[in-house]
Amino acid sequence: MVGDHHTDVVSGKNAGMKTAFHSGGIGSYGDDVVDFEYSRFGQVVDFIINSG
Secondary structure, three states, X not given: OEEOOXXXXXXXXXXXXXXXEEOOOOOOOOOOOOOEEEOOHHHHXXXXXXXX
16 A cells, blocks of 8 residues: 555554555655655656566
């Protein structure tokens, strides 16, 4: 799950997905643990491709 708000992270974790958080977005991930944090779109593309 890719998102820019803690609800995106929670939804992804609840679905058993890895999560990637966009630090340049409007929200924060609060106390939730994310698998990857990125600021540029190309970084998350690499994460998705390489995470299997």
